[in-house]
Amino acid sequence: MAIQKIKQNVFSIGAKDWDRRLFDELIPLPDGTTYNSYLVEGSDKTVLIDTVDPETLNVLFENLENYGISKIDYIIVNHAEQDHSGGIPAVLSKYPESKIVTNEKCKMILIDLLEIADDKFIVIKDEETLSLGDKTLQFFLTPWVHWPETMVTYLKKERILFSCDFLGSHYVSSDLFVKDEAKVYNSAKRYFAEIMMPFRKNIIRHLKKLESIEIDMIAPSHGQIYDNPKMILDAYKDWTSDNVKNEVVIPYVSMHGSTQRMVEYLVDALIKRGIKVKPFNLTVTDIGELAIELVDAATIVIASPTVLTGPHPSIAYAAFLANMLKPKAKFATVIGSYGWGGKMVEKLVGMLGNLKVELLPTVMVKGFPEKNDFQALDDLADNIQKKHKSINL
Numbered sequence: 001m002a003i004q005k006i007k008q009n010v011f012s013i014g015a016k017d018w019d020r021r022l023f024d025e026l027i028p029l030p031d032g033t034t035y036n037s038y039l040v041e042g043s044d045k046t047v048l049i050d051t052v053d054p055e056t057l058n059v060l061f062e063n064l065e066n067y068g069i070s071k072i073d074y075i076i077v078n079h080a081e082q083d084h085s086g087g088i089p090a091v092l093s094k095y096p097e098s099k100i101v102t103n104e105k106c107k108m109i110l111i112d113l114l115e116i117a118d119d120k121f122i123v124i125k126d127e128e129t130l131s132l133g134d135k136t137l138q139f140f141l142t143p144w145v146h147w148p149e150t151m152v153t154y155l156k157k158e159r160i161l162f163s164c165d166f167l168g169s170h171y172v173s174s175d176l177f178v179k180d181e182a183k184v185y186n187s188a189k190r191y192f193a194e195i196m197m198p199f200r201k202n203i204i205r206h207l208k209k210l211e212s213i214e215i216d217m218i219a220p221s222h223g224q225i226y227d228n229p230k231m232i233l234d235a236y237k238d239w240t241s242d243n244v245k246n247e248v249v250i251p252y253v254s255m256h257g258s259t260q261r262m263v264e265y266l267v268d269a270l271i272k273r274g275i276k277v278k279p280f281n282l283t284v285t286d287i288g289e290l291a292i293e294l295v296d297a298a299t300i301v302i303a304s305p306t307v308l309t310g311p312h313p314s315i316a317y318a319a320f321l322a323n324m325l326k327p328k329a330k331f332a333t334v335i336g337s338y339g340w341g342g343k344m345v346e347k348l349v350g351m352l353g354n355l356k357v358e359l360l361p362t363v364m365v366k367g368f369p370e371k372n373d374f375q376a377l378d379d380l381a382d383n384i385q386k387k388h389k390s391i392n393l
């Protein structure tokens with residue numbers, strides 16, 4: 001990836017990973033990703049803001065060489081995860097006079113992960129500034145987006161916020177700045193759902209704190225730069241709020257058609273009641289799409305056949321994931337089928353302890369659903385409608 005100029009003496013010099021399709025061996029990346037690294041040249045000091053995933057270090061070094069950078073004074077580290085920090089040891093060996101500027105917690109993690117010597121660090125505190133001559137950086141500690149040491153860096157006069165993972169998206173494009181806001185909104189929402197959603201309360205606090213500074217651009221470490229920061233800040237305010245929408249998400253699996261028929265019936269019953277519904281057949285689902293829908297849904301209905309007394313393993317995975325991501329849903333229930341018995345409901349409910357939901361009556365069917373079972377699903381749809389109305393949806 002070529003060097004791309006953001007403003008006078010401020011450049012994007014990181015790497016684009018067009019082909020990556022899985023992150024952390026967990027998160028699907030339909031649109032690839034980027035590892036953004038930024039170069040800021042002050043009149044006295046030159047800084048690198050975050051590095052890149054070690055596998056793309058050649059791009060970073062090529063850019064530094066092509067631009068004729070012979071000295072880096074500071075490497076600002078906003079986050080210690082290796083897709084941003086993993087390149088630090090190589091950068092330190094090429095530019096041995098560099099010092100790492102970061103917070104105390106990040107320093108300790110970097111020492112643990114990358115075995116960097118203690119004397120390479122300059123430790124900063126919240127809201128501390130660092131002069132580069134004609135430019136000034138200011139640091140804001142923003143812990144738990146999504147690790148405990150995360151922070152953001154603000155280039156004061158230029159009003160650029162370097163936010164690292166925070167406010168980012170797994171999206172790669174040759175355009176430096178966001179052009180297609182709808183496309184990036186969706187990628188950023190997927191990213192929020194998969195990475196940031198469990199930290200909603202922290203994020204609300206950090207967003208409030210950032211209201212004290214004027215921001216013209218947000219330059220994250222994944223995805224494009226927002227030259228209309230309002231777009232992503234408003235989106236985050238919405239996603240992190242306690243407000244849910246009149247929506248039901250139904251992750252499901254069916255082995256022989258019984259659960260499938262129940263889901264189809266419930267989907268129609270909810271549509272008839274004016275409720276938006278999104279079923280996800282987990283045998284063909286991109287788990288990121290499910291995560292996106294969990295951001296806003298008021299109700300989660302998990303639908304599974306009984307397999308050896310418990311839920312289908314794919315359903316157990318989805319329940320585990322939902323529990324880990326802590327969506328703000330207000331209601332949940334389980335529907336499904338069984339042949340002769342089992343403890344599927346108890347096992348699934350036991351997996352959802354992180355969700356602050358009211359559990360609605362379940363619907364379990366022996367064999368293929370019959371008239372009274374469809375009535376139970378209609379009752380469930382009525383109940384969901386009533387519950388949604390009770391919270392003004």
Ligand code: FEO
Pocket residue numbers: 079081082083084146165221222
């Ligand atoms: Fe992009 Fe938490 O690393």
